[in-house]
Amino acid sequence: ATTSTQTVDSNATLIPATATTATLSFFTSIVTSETSTTTAYDKLQVQLIDTSNNAVLATLVTLSNVNKTTSASTYVQRSYNVAAYKGKTVKVRLKGSTDSSLATTFRVDTVSLLSN
8 A cells, every 4th residue: 555654753852851851742733534443544753853962862652543533623632742952952753654544633732741
């Protein structure tokens, strides 16, 4: 099956070494023509990248057509603890891949990385 992949990287940001908390949050809306409720044909990976060597520090979540929302205007907030990466300059990578049939649209909004 033919797949299409798109990758979007955020700007680099430092998670301060003195941070006691660090949370990556964003909202997603997933609309799909896929009919399976169990097989992930189209995927969106959310990764944390170390900017010093471009290595993947963590894949925080892999979402798919299985995680579809009820409508294009329905968004789900997702939050991940990234305090383990304090002291590092990181970027958020969104990596979407879809197969050749039955489109899935992944919308991501209001991405934030907050630390204290």
